[in-house]
Amino acid sequence: MPKATEREKLLEVEHIKVQFGKKSKPFVAVKDVSFSIYQGETFGLVGESGSGKTTIGRAVIRANPLAAGEIRFAGQRISGRLTKEQDQQVTQDIQMIFQDPMDSLNERAKVGYIVAEGLYAPGRHYTEEQRRELVAKALSDVGLLPEFASRFPHEFSGGQRQRIGIARALILNPKFIVADEPISALDVSIRAQVLNLLAGLQKERGLTYLFIAHDLSVVRFICDRIAVIHRGQIVELAGSEQLFAHPLHPYTQALLSAIPQPDPITERKKKLLVYDPACHDYTTDAPTWQEVEPGHFVYGNTKELDGYRKAVQA
Amino acid sequence: MEKQPETIMQIDDLHFAFTLRGQLLHVLRGITLDVYKGESLAIVGESGSGKSVLVKTLMGLNDGNGYVESGHILYEGKDLTTLKTDAEWRGIRGREIAMVLQDPMTSLNPLKTIGWQIQEAVELHQDLHGEEAKQAVYKILGEVGIADAPRRYKQYPHEFSGGMRQRVVIAVAVACRPKVLICDEPTTALDVTIQAQILGIIKEMQKKYGLTTIYITHDLGVVANVADRIAVMYAGDIVEVGRCEEVFYDPRHPYTWALLSSLPQLGVKGEPLYAIEGTPPNLFQEVKGDAFAPRNPGALKIDFVKRPPMLAVSPTHKARTWLLDPRAPQVNPPEHIRALREKGRALKLCEEEGTHA
Ligand SMILES: Nc1ncnc2c1ncn2[C@@H]1O[C@H](COP(=O)(O)OP(=O)(O)OP(=O)(O)O)[C@@H](O)[C@H]1O
Ligand SMILES: Nc1ncnc2c1ncn2[C@@H]1O[C@H](COP(=O)(O)OP(=O)(O)OP(=O)(O)O)[C@@H](O)[C@H]1O
Ligand SMILES: [Mg+2]
Ligand SMILES: [Mg+2]
Numbered sequence: 285m286p287k288a289t290e291r292e293k294l295l296e297v298e299h300i301k302v303q304f305g306k307k308s309k310p311f312v313a314v315k316d317v318s319f320s321i322y323q324g325e326t327f328g329l330v331g332e333s334g335s336g337k338t339t340i341g342r343a344v345i346r347a348n349p350l351a352a353g354e355i356r357f358a359g360q361r362i363s364g365r366l367t368k369e370q371d372q373q374v375t376q377d378i379q380m381i382f383q384d385p386m387d388s389l390n391e392r393a394k395v396g397y398i399v400a401e402g403l404y405a406p407g408r409h410y411t412e413e414q415r416r417e418l419v420a421k422a423l424s425d426v427g428l429l430p431e432f433a434s435r436f437p438h439e440f441s442g443g444q445r446q447r448i449g450i451a452r453a454l455i456l457n458p459k460f461i462v463a464d465e466p467i468s469a470l471d472v473s474i475r476a477q478v479l480n481l482l483a484g485l486q487k488e489r490g491l492t493y494l495f496i497a498h499d500l501s502v503v504r505f506i507c508d509r510i511a512v513i514h515r516g517q518i519v520e521l522a523g524s525e526q527l528f529a530h531p532l533h534p535y536t537q538a539l540l541s542a543i544p545q546p547d548p549i550t551e552r553k554k555k556l557l558v559y560d561p562a563c564h565d566y567t568t569d570a571p572t573w574q575e576v577e578p579g580h581f582v583y584g585n586t587k588e589l590d591g592y593r594k595a596v597q598a
Numbered sequence: 599m600e601k602q603p604e605t606i607m608q609i610d611d612l613h614f615a616f617t618l619r620g621q622l623l624h625v626l627r628g629i630t631l632d633v634y635k636g637e638s639l640a641i642v643g644e645s646g647s648g649k650s651v652l653v654k655t656l657m658g659l660n661d662g663n664g665y666v667e668s669g670h671i672l673y674e675g676k677d678l679t680t681l682k683t684d685a686e687w688r689g690i691r692g693r694e695i696a697m698v699l700q701d702p703m704t705s706l707n708p709l710k711t712i713g714w715q716i717q718e719a720v721e722l723h724q725d726l727h728g729e730e731a732k733q734a735v736y737k738i739l740g741e742v743g744i745a746d747a748p749r750r751y752k753q754y755p756h757e758f759s760g761g762m763r764q765r766v767v768i769a770v771a772v773a774c775r776p777k778v779l780i781c782d783e784p785t786t787a788l789d790v791t792i793q794a795q796i797l798g799i800i801k802e803m804q805k806k807y808g809l810t811t812i813y814i815t816h817d818l819g820v821v822a823n824v825a826d827r828i829a830v831m832y833a834g835d836i837v838e839v840g841r842c843e844e845v846f847y848d849p850r851h852p853y854t855w856a857l858l859s860s861l862p863q864l865g866v867k868g869e870p871l872y873a874i875e876g877t878p879p880n881l882f883q884e885v886k887g888d889a890f891a892p893r894n895p896g897a898l899k900i901d902f903v904k905r906p907p908m909l910a911v912s913p914t915h916k917a918r919t920w921l922l923d924p925r926a927p928q929v930n931p932p933e934h935i936r937a938l939r940e941k942g943r944a945l946k947l948c949e950e951e952g953t954h955a
Contacts, residue, residue: 304757333761333789383760383787384703427877438661439618442700442783443645443816465760468786469700471645471816473860476871483870498761498789499817505862505871542790544819546861548842549945551822556794 291322294460294492295344300353300363302339310351313339315516318353321460324486326493328507328524330500330539336516337496338383341462344494345380357460372407379458381466383496385445389437395448396433399423402456422451425481427474442469450478454485464496479506500543504528509579512536515561518573522580532582532592535559564588603634606778606810607656612669612679614648614655624881625651625664627834630908633778638804638811640821640842642857643831644878649814650700652831653780655679657695658687692723696776700783700814702763705770706755712766713751719773738769741799743792760787768796772803779803782814797824818861822846827914830854833878833889840915847942850917852894855935864934888919896929 298318303310314336321327329337342348344355346362355363362374379402382388389398399419403410410418420430426447437445446469453461463482467475483506485491497503503510503524510527512520512535520533531537538559545551564571569585576582576589577596584592614626625648633639641649654660656671658681671678673694681687699705707715716735720726726734736747742765744750755763764787771779779800785793797820803809813824821828821842828845830838830853838851849855856874865871876893879885888894891901900906900920909922920926930936 331789333765333787333792334759338759384701424877429877429880431880435618439616441646441650447645465787469645469783469816471643471857472818472862473857473874474645475816476860476862476865476873479862480870480873498787498793499862500790501819501862505865505867538791539789542794544790544793544817544823546818546822546846546858546863547941548822548846549941551819556791559791 291325293320294323294358295321295494296354296356297340297344298354298356300340300343300355301351302336302343302348303351312351313516314343316353317513317516317518319511319518319521321492321494324490324492325508326482326486326495326506328503328510329494329496329513330498330503330510331513332515332535333498335513337513338464341380341464341494341496344462345378346374347380372405375405376407376456377459378462379453379456379460380462381449381453381464383464383468385437385442385449385469388449389445391437393436394433395423395435395437395440398437398448399433399452399455401452418455419451422455423448425454426451427477443471443474446470447474447478454481457489458491460492460494462494462496465498466495467502468498475502482506500540512539514559517583519583520581526577526580530577530580530596532576532580532595533584534563603637605632606635606673607633608670608672609633609652609656610670610672612652612655612671613667614651614660614664615667616661616664618663621882624667624884625834626655627881627885629669629834629836631829631836631839633810633812634827636804636808636810637826638801638813638824640813640815640825640828641831642815642818642821642828643837644833644853645816646878647831648834649831650782653697653782653812653814656778656780657691657697659691659697692719692774692776694776695778695780696771696774697780698764698767698771698782698784702760702767702787703755705767706763708755711752711754712758716766716769716773719770723774734773738773742766742769743795761789761792764788765792765796768799772799775807776809778810778812780812780814783816784813785815785817785820793820800824818858830857833885834881835889835918837890837919838917840911840917843942843945844912844915847938847945848911848915849931849935849938850911850915850922851890851919852896852921853890854917855931856894858938859932859934898926898929 300317302314303312305311339348343350350363354361396419399422400415403415419433423430423432428447450466467478495507507524510524511518514535520536531540538557541557566585571583571585573581573583574589576592582592609629609631612626612629616623616625643649666679713735716738717731720731720734739747739750744762768784785796804811825842827841829836832853838854859872874893879889887903888901888906891897898920906918906920908916908918910916921929
């Protein structure tokens, strides 16, 4: 694998801030988040529920406007105002698999139309026959029967609906996919099938993923690098194996200690670490974002960072 | 050993179908299952195998195009399959049996605030009112790990993150103080630390109120943590049922084998994970024999012809596979399953030594 520094950055998220509510009394969901994703990599975003992962994903597909900062895709700014051509291009290149399938699928449309919808976009010319074939292929890729195309979303199980969402994103042949909890409702075998599919597409077409998930065993397996987020702030970023071998930030440690083990003996003996944000004393010594070993970044104050550096050397 | 557990619910040969544009979809094909008082039962299995439909049948919550074809559900002397109207169900829903639905958005009203929705359950089931009820709601929000309760109380579902909505749905179900709590994928949208916290709350209630819980989840780690017993479903049928350790360390149905072999923990990075070939059967047609046979490379001839009976492995462990028939040839499970068996055996030895000492 080439060194990270030599690889091309496909997505650059720089100091973004996202807020909701009234301008006079805003609620800041994402404070100041920066990260880059390299061409062809799978970048994992994990962390606390409500910490801003979906908000970041939606900012990338431009569904959430930024209050500050910038997002670039293939070197071009995609946040803020775009020309019509740029807009079309970005819509085509970046797709999102949504966390809540019920929320994102049009209840009144048949599955065949839902999956094919992107194929009707301006600039795309397909015959009825081609569309039907593409839909059948996309459905069977995610383990669904092509016959399902004539049914409505509410007639499906939770995992089936989730896969409809995946088929819908993949059919457009995007370059970049924001996958927000794409496999949470799937049994382990279909999960494996979908992960194999995503990995295969990456090999064939060099697809790049922002992969948001709570299942850390899956994240460890599929991601090249992982960022850990807590209350709208990224607290640690490292290569997957690096992170699992040396989790440094106390929140990361708590998170890894809680991973469910599919084995009753080990699971019931598991020791949970609890994270208390009050363990940081940031009153005089303010925290910064630092690289403590090559490719391994942590958020902490001088004293903490010294400790982290010692810990990785040990 | 332990005394005979008391049965709280008895599901007997339940068949359920949907009518879809003139065709019949047979979603449950003869489910027989006892649920014991105070236990925690986990239902796992293939996506689309009928887990959600099964538990919705226990509360009469399936879509209007579905109906019970035959079979019974006995709960405290009542046959729930005879209940038809909402009025008839009223005594059961919430009060006796409460459910956390798989899709949080479907059980929350988008037009009502979160606080209002929890408070409604509190007022109805805990007989608290006004300020007292409001304080109870704040407390519940805190318990499910949602900070800043007064602000959150006034927000609408779309202002919550996926995992927060899920916790609200759990909060509503808990506020009903039911006897049986059904959780359909209760923790999929939660990070693992909050997940541990929520499972802790449910366990706590189980101890405090003698609550019976039925979990549906794809997370076998959660199953390992909470389940006393496990039922494995495939294509509308229960193919294996047993105590937690029996199913984890000595699985007998080839579908259970395949399931336990697909875990990402067993994968090698950069290589494909093991996944079961093919797709589950089309339930518009009648399923012949063992529904899993077409995807089971080691299937026997009889598997394609005749539906296997539920055969006993132990008094608490049963599986619907011809492999348990004395006439069946010796079939070796996959490598990973053999390793699990070894582990189970070692565990049993430890236990036995423990009790003799
Ligand atoms: N439309 C909105 N209006 C107001 N607040 C919002 C909105 N969308 C999100 N939020 C808030 O922003 C914060 C981050 O939400 P987000 O959905 O990004 O979390 P998440 O990390 O994806 O969590 P989860 O793991 O539970 O899905 C939460 O506090 C949430 O309540
Ligand atoms: N309203 C409906 N009309 C027609 N078919 C339906 C309806 N609801 C569910 N089904 C079908 O019934 C079958 C069982 O669905 P169910 O939701 O019980 O699956 P499940 O085991 O819960 O799966 P998952 O793990 O994906 O949630 C599926 O094949 C589904 O397509
Ligand atoms: Mg989210
Ligand atoms: Mg379901």
